[in-house]
Amino acid sequence: MRHVSCYKQDRYGRQVCRLKTSAGKDAADIMLSEGLARYPETYVHEDQPVDREGYRRLHAEAHGAKRGLWSEPDPMSPKARRQRRQA
Numbered sequence: 001m002r003h004v005s006c007y008k009q010d011r012y013g014r015q016v017c018r019l020k021t022s023a024g025k026d027a028a029d030i031m032l033s034e035g036l037a038r039y040p041e042t043y044v045h046e047d048q049p050v051d052r053e054g055y056r057r058l059h060a061e062a063h064g065a066k067r068g069l070w071s072e073p074d075p076m077s078p079k080a081r082r083q084r085r086q087a
Contacts, residue, residue: 016046032058035068038077 003024006017019027031037032055039059044052063070076084
């Protein structure tokens with residue numbers, strides 16, 4: 001069974017939630033550690049300090065190990081990809 005815990009609304013009125021797997025693991029932790037997500041500094045102020053440190057660490061470990069998107073020769077953020085397409 002998965003567990004969803006919504007803890008606030010963002011500035012657009014959307015629910016911000018945590019998703020845990022049936023084994024109790026945080027989905028964000030899994031995605032960051034496998035290099036399947038980035039931890040954007042843009043939204044860092046919205047996280048609890050303990051979460052910030054963990055997310056930053058997982059992001060850095062995946063980046064250093066070249067897992068997931070970090071295995072690409074030139075990984076780009078979604079914003080950079082949009083800017084490249086618009087140019």
